[in-house]
Amino acid sequence: MRDTLKARVAAAIDAGARGELGPDARDALLRDLARWQADGVAPYGRLVGKHDARGVDPLDWPALPTDVFRHVRVARHAPSLDACVFRTSGTTSGQRGEHPLRDLELYDRAAEAAARLTLFREGAPLRLVMLAPHPDEAPDSSLSYMLGRFEAWFGTTTDWVFPLDERLERALDEAGDAPVALLGTSFAFVHAEDLLDRRFALAPGSRVMQTGGFKGRSREVAPDALRRAIAERYGVPEPSVVAEYGMTELSSQMYERVGADTAGRLWVPPWVRARVVDPESLADVPDGARGILRIDDPANLDSVSAIQTSDLAIRHGAAIELLGRAPGAVPRGCSLSVEEALG
Amino acid sequence: MSLEGAAEALRDALDELARGGEALRARSRSSIASSLANAWERIADPERALGRAARTRVPESSGLTLPMVAWGLSTTLGDAREALGSLAAQMEPPLGTLEAPPRLGALVLAGNVFTACVQPLSIALLARVPVLVKASSADDAMPRLFEEALEAVDPELAGACLVVSLPRGTPTLEDTIVHRADVLSVYGGDETLASLRARARASTTFVGHGHGLGLGWVSRDADLDAAARDLALDVAAYDQRGCMSPHAIGVERGADRERFSRALAASLEELATSLPRGALPTDVGAAQVQWRGVAAARGILREGDGWAVADEGAQAPRVSPGWRNVMVFEAPSAAAFAERASAFGGHLKAIGVAGDRHAVASALLPGVSPRVCRAGTMQTPALTVYADGLPPWDGWRRFVSEE
Numbered sequence: 001m002r003d004t005l006k007a008r009v010a011a012a013i014d015a016g017a018r019g020e021l022g023p024d025a026r027d028a029l030l031r032d033l034a035r036w037q038a039d040g041v042a043p044y045g046r047l048v049g050k051h052d053a054r055g056v057d058p059l060d061w062p063a064l065p066t067d068v069f070r071h072v073r074v075a076r077h078a079p080s081l082d083a084c085v086f087r088t089s090g091t092t093s094g095q096r097g098e099h100p101l102r103d104l105e106l107y108d109r110a111a112e113a114a115a116r117l118t119l120f121r122e123g124a125p126l127r128l129v130m131l132a133p134h135p136d137e138a139p140d141s142s143l144s145y146m147l148g149r150f151e152a153w154f155g156t157t158t159d160w161v162f163p164l165d166e167r168l169e170r171a172l173d174e175a176g177d178a179p180v181a182l183l184g185t186s187f188a189f190v191h192a193e194d195l196l197d198r199r200f201a202l203a204p205g206s207r208v209m210q211t212g213g214f215k216g217r218s219r220e221v222a223p224d225a226l227r228r229a230i231a232e233r234y235g236v237p238e239p240s241v242v243a244e245y246g247m248t249e250l251s252s253q254m255y256e257r258v259g260a261d262t263a264g265r266l267w268v269p270p271w272v273r274a275r276v277v278d279p280e281s282l283a284d285v286p287d288g289a290r291g292i293l294r295i296d297d298p299a300n301l302d303s304v305s306a307i308q309t310s311d312l313a314i315r316h317g318a319a320i321e322l323l324g325r326a327p328g329a330v331p332r333g334c335s336l337s338v339e340e341a342l343g
Numbered sequence: 344m345s346l347e348g349a350a351e352a353l354r355d356a357l358d359e360l361a362r363g364g365e366a367l368r369a370r371s372r373s374s375i376a377s378s379l380a381n382a383w384e385r386i387a388d389p390e391r392a393l394g395r396a397a398r399t400r401v402p403e404s405s406g407l408t409l410p411m412v413a414w415g416l417s418t419t420l421g422d423a424r425e426a427l428g429s430l431a432a433q434m435e436p437p438l439g440t441l442e443a444p445p446r447l448g449a450l451v452l453a454g455n456v457f458t459a460c461v462q463p464l465s466i467a468l469l470a471r472v473p474v475l476v477k478a479s480s481a482d483d484a485m486p487r488l489f490e491e492a493l494e495a496v497d498p499e500l501a502g503a504c505l506v507v508s509l510p511r512g513t514p515t516l517e518d519t520i521v522h523r524a525d526v527l528s529v530y531g532g533d534e535t536l537a538s539l540r541a542r543a544r545a546s547t548t549f550v551g552h553g554h555g556l557g558l559g560w561v562s563r564d565a566d567l568d569a570a571a572r573d574l575a576l577d578v579a580a581y582d583q584r585g586c587m588s589p590h591a592i593g594v595e596r597g598a599d600r601e602r603f604s605r606a607l608a609a610s611l612e613e614l615a616t617s618l619p620r621g622a623l624p625t626d627v628g629a630a631q632v633q634w635r636g637v638a639a640a641r642g643i644l645r646e647g648d649g650w651a652v653a654d655e656g657a658q659a660p661r662v663s664p665g666w667r668n669v670m671v672f673e674a675p676s677a678a679a680f681a682e683r684a685s686a687f688g689g690h691l692k693a694i695g696v697a698g699d700r701h702a703v704a705s706a707l708l709p710g711v712s713p714r715v716c717r718a719g720t721m722q723t724p725a726l727t728v729y730a731d732g733l734p735p736w737d738g739w740r741r742f743v744s745e746e
Contacts (some may be wrong), residue, residue, distance in 0.1 A: 046640055046641075065635075065637065067633035067634070067636060067637050068636050068637050068640045071641060279623065279629050279631060280628050282632070292628065292629045292632065308632055308633070308636060310630065312625060312626070
């Protein structure tokens with residue numbers, strides 16, 4: 001069964017990359033994955049048990065909240081079969097979520113396809129500058145792993161600049177007239193703003209990818225302000241500063257499209273189903289209404305495809321506007337929030 | 344008005360408030376208590392204009408439903424006259440001392456529980472300290488109602504109480520208050536406390552009531568149905584947004600935890616009708632989904648109309664997002680429960696007990712000083728109750744000792 005499903009997921013990603021995957025085929029695959037995963041991934045099975053028994057469409061079963069990855073193992077396979085375990089960077093509670101993967105083939109397939117459709121559409125390899133740890137230094141970071149794969153798929157030469165220091169200036173200067181893709185976490189770019197005292201004029205065709213928020217960091221910068229600051233700092237048009245949305249608990253990523261005038265709107269890969277749901281009923285909210293983001297990612301074969309995030313979002317047609325992470329359970333005033341209590 | 348103009352106006356208001364202290368200090372405590380009771384009773388009485396106003400304005404500003412607001416008003420203010428008399432009696436100066444009230448006090452309120460202002464406001468005035476109340480800009484209905492009520496019943500006393508709400512991000516105005524106050528009593532998050540404490544004068548008495556939560560305990564010999572009813576009320580009260588609201592309930596090993604969880608769920612379902620929950624903010628909803636998901640994934644989750652009970656076996660107590668989500672867990676004994684509870688340190692503000700309260704209170708670790716009260720009374724503390732291990736008038740009273 002696993003081999004069959006894996007082949008179907010791979011085919012769906014490939015079809016999605018070619019623009020040939022429709023929502024019906026995607027949803028059929030997601031239904032079959034949900035049934036198979038509910039049968040073999042204990043915490044997910046418990047979560048959906050009542051709904052399954054009532055004959056509810058698997059697409060409407062509740063998605064597994066990301067917090068569950070911090071408390072119990074979420075995998076259909078035994079730990080001895082783990083090819084790798086990606087871990088979250090931790091919250092103020094210090095308890096890290098873990099996403100075990102039995103193999104990385106679907107992760108790679110989804111990551112490459114999504115990046116080719118958005119960040120690297122031209123196909124020609126670029127000089128890459130990574131403001132993130134090399135995978136050897138952060139073997140449990142899904143971001144470092146993905147960037148490491150980008151090096152193989154999209155890079156001519158690659159500079160890994162982490163922690164940030166004078167290597168950043170050197171790498172950008174050395175690029176000369178060659179376009180550069182500068183990739184890193186939002187926090188790394190904020191740190192670079194503090195570090196750099198000069199501006200750059202990267203060659204036409206250069207782009208910047210920033211990812212992740214500021215949770216637990218000492219300094220936060222509004223997304224629009226950061227986008228502007230990055231564009232000015234590196235001499236690239238603002239539309240070429242794109243956000244990537246990925247999570248340790250997912251295998252596929254969403255992006256803004258380079259060059260498109262859709263700042264703040266995320267493109268959803270065709271093999272992924274992204275919904276904005278009401279936090280209480282878990283039903284879809286209308287277009288334009290605020291809710292929380294649920295993602296059904298078939299590339300999560302050996303864990304759970306249906307993931308419930310804490311991210312606040314608004315749907316606009318096929319695109320998602322991300323409003324940021326809900327601040328957690330924070331009753332107003334003097335009552336204690338979850339994160340503070342566990343901190 | 345410019346920021347400087349607003350600061351100037353605030354300074355003038357503080358001067359006038361301090362001048363009001365002269366009349367206040369000349370008053371007998373019993374007359375102050377009487378006027379306070381008259382004022383609170385006007386707000387409690389649904390037949391009076393201010394009582395009707397409370398039932399309109401507080402639901403709007405707090406997000407609580409009208410039945411919940413009415414419950415809060417009646418349980419907090421229902422016996423205000425007697426409670427204030429008792430409080431006044433307890434606040435008489437010790438033998439050999441003369442009362443020397445601070446010239447000016449400031450009370451910074453949080454917005455989570457609308458009745459939380461009743462005790463500190465009453466105590467400030469009973470201590471004969473003119474008080475500036477900085478109310479939460481999002482939820483200032485109750486202190487404003489009190490100000491109106493006091494003006495109606497005792498204009499002289501009203502001259503010693505001023506309520507303000509400052510726009511967010513106006514540290515200059517906050518500093519104007521903080522720098523003038525001889526006593527600064529602050530309810531709020533730990534960051535708020537730290538910020539205000541750092542900006543207060545060295546000679547200012549600072550009384551902080553920071554982040555907090557409550558827990559429940561059910562002993563083996565407790566009546567489980569009664570315990571469930573009582574603790575369900577503690578959970579539902581103020582939609583579990585208070586710093587004494589129980590987030591998790593320990594059940595002693597040997598008691599039928601499954602039965603208790605079912606009974607708790609049934610009681611919460613009943614309360615969903617009699618004291619319905621307010622609308623759930625999206626941010627809290629996001630946290631609630633995560634919290635309930637973890638419960639369902641590793642335990643038994645019972646959900647209903649605006650409530651959830653998570654039975655997570657012997658797992659450590661987990662803080663809930665509030666809004667009527669509560670965890671049930673097993674503990675081997677009252678002593679073991681108290682040890683686990685003590686891990687919350689100074690954040691632990693209350694324990695509601697169905698069983699032997701002394702067994703829990705006496706087993707708490709040093710440095711932990713919550714209220715340990717009967718289940719069902721966690722959200723209805725008396726006006727005389729200790730807070731954070733200190734008498735409620737702590738910081739508001741000063742004496743000259745005649746030696």
